[in-house]
Structures are given as C-alpha cells and as structure tokens.
Amino acid sequence: MNDLRYAQLDALSWPLMNKFYRRHQSSMKAVRDAQLWVARREEIVAALCLRPVAGGHWLTGLLVDPACREQGIAAQLIAAAVQDLQEPVWLFCHPDLRGFYERRGFSFDPALPYAMAERLSRYARSKPMIAMGLMPAPRA
Template structure:
C-alpha cells in the first residue's frame, strides 16, 4: 500500500490543485499568493490553501477526494500545514464542522483581521458560516496556556 505524503505544492505546479478541485466538481480555487498543501497518494487526494493575511494565515480550500473521506486525511493535512507557518490561522466553515476543527486546536473565540471580518459578514448573507482561529501556542493540544 502506498503511503500518503503531506507536503507543500511547488508554485509551478499550482494548476494541478485547480485541476484536482475541478475533477471533483468543487468550487474551490487555488490562488498563487497562497501556500498550497496537498496530500498525495498516486496523485493529489486532498488540498488546502494558506493565504497570508494580516499577521497570520487564512486557511481556505480544504477538500478531500470523496472516496477518501473519513480516513483522517483532512486532519493530517491541516496539522502538517499549520505546523509549518508562524502566526495565527483563521478559517471559515459550516457550523457542522466546528467539532472537527476543535479537535485540531481551533476555537470560536477568535479575533479576525478587519478584512476577514468583512468577508465573513458577506459570506454569512448567503449561507451559515462560522469563523474559527488558532494561535501558535494553541497548536500543541498538550499545552494549555500561552508560553511566558
């Protein structure tokens, strides 16, 4: 059995991420200014984008191929990607995904940069959406308080 590899996607290969999204009829899109992360197993099976924002990153575009959902791929990909960046990380998600992200250390108690707050308000006009965040010291679930 081939192991799953979690790694950043080289900038020159970003069109492969959009091809992956299109193949699965996802409306998500990879953007050039983001760090693109993928899970590979004989091709891309999952991806996400970490877009620089304010003094941190905005996690967008998390998508796992439908046939591989429920196997821990999304959690492993998010964990690998967030471990590689500094600063806070924010995301928007459907309220049903709150528990998934909480297991990865994200919280509803988050201060969004102004630009993200405005975007969230716009998104919430059309669908249920919550904001979650992760500060660097929260990335380690065994560490309960901020470092001194």
C-alpha cells in the first residue's frame, strides 16, 4: 500500500477535494485560502486543510476514506503537511481523538491566539471540543 502520494493540491484542483468530501457525505469543505493537502493513489483517499491564522496555521478538514483507515494514512498526511512549517499548528477535535493527535506530537490545551480561542468557545457550546497544538521543531 505504499503507492500513496502525499502532496499539496495546486490552486486549480481544490474542487477535487470538495468532491472527495461530498463522496463521503462529509460537511467539510476545502478552503481556498488554505494549503490543501491530500493522499492519493488514482483518487484522493485522505485530505486536510491548513488555514493561515494569526501566528500559525489551523488544521481542519482531516478525513480519510473509511476503506483506507487504520493504515497510518492520516499520520503520514499530517506529517507531510506540517514538515516545513515554521509556525505553530492548532486544531480542534473531539476529546476522544486526543491520544491520536498526541502520538503525532500535538499537545493538549495549547496557548491559542485570541481569535482561535473565541472560535473554540463558540464550537464547544454545541459539541465536545478540545484544542491541540503542535510547535515547530527548532531549526539546526
């Protein structure tokens, strides 16, 4: 199963990501001002968005095709997407996913920019939600 390619989509290909989300009945959407990352063979099997925010990036829209789960694809996609970033990456997730993200280097309850903290507060009113953060590795 090593025939997967992990890459950032070019600006003109963002509709392919929305097609992937729709095919899996997801309400997620590709965001045009974000870096759009995918894992693909012939078709996309996983996707995520890295949206620029004050002081870093916000990881959203991580989805793996259910037929391709439990193969490490999400971990590899996250690693590819964040490997060259020099700023923190934050995400919001269900508390049950905390361990998954901690195994990928994210920490629970990071300091968030004000706008992100406000957004988390709004989201957490209607569903269980926690913040996770990944700080960039120091450059040698």
